[in-house]
Amino acid sequence: MFMQKVDRNAIYTVLFRSGVMFAERAPQKMHPEEELKHLTNLQVIKTLQSLKSRGYVSEQTAWRHFYWCLNNEGIEYLRGYLHMPTEVVPTTLQRRNEPVRMSRTSEDPRSRGPREGKERDDRTMYRRTERPNETDKTGNVGAGTANVEFRGGFGRGRK
Incomplete structure (x- = not known):
């Protein structure tokens, strides 16, 4: 496809930058x-094909x-074609500057630290059972941990 060099350079520049x-x-x-904006999608598609x-x-x-996505050989080619320095x-290869996170204080109501007081006690009380030998519900999870009980009279076949 015939295309002006200015348009091809614009496509290459946008591709190399991002x-x-x-x-x-x-x-x-x-x-x-x-x-x-002055180019059609067909021109962009054919250039990148x-x-x-x-x-x-x-x-x-x-x-x-x-x-x-531009690969390493493409970066080298476009750098030479557009006369860019090394x-x-x-931007896909640039490292992002991670924002410095400030630690939240315990006075902050949005604090995500360990919860204390009533909320913590409610969670531990929920997990406890009434049986003395079983203290935590999380240990009783999974197949084969419950007692199997067969009771007759349920389902089909009983009249």
């Missing part, structure tokens, strides 16, 4: 990406959408 790209399987629709055939992206399809990497 590392992934998608397109709906509606060829006449315009692409929703902000930098590619070209990269896929050369082994630079991997393609996934789901319902009416195509999804492409320090620039796609």
Whole structure:
């Protein structure tokens, strides 16, 4: 498919910056990406199919959408094609800066620490049984732990 170099460079730039790209399987629709609003989905699909055939992206399809992920060979190819320095990497390969989590104090009502007081006692009382030899319900869970009791007179066959 014939395409202007400016449009192909725009697609490659968006792909390199994010590392992934998608397109709906509606060829006449315009692409929703902000930098590619002037291109149709057909142009984006055909450009990325070209990269896929050369082994630079991997393609996934789901319902009416195509999804492409840039692999290591594709990163090297686009870095050379777009004349990018080696320090620039796609956002999929950048490490996220995890926000520093502040520890919550016990005065905070949303505190998720160990619960104390009445709530904790209610939970332990719920798990206890009335029988002296069985103290915890959690130990009595599973197949074969209950006493099997056969009582006649239930079900079919009894008139």
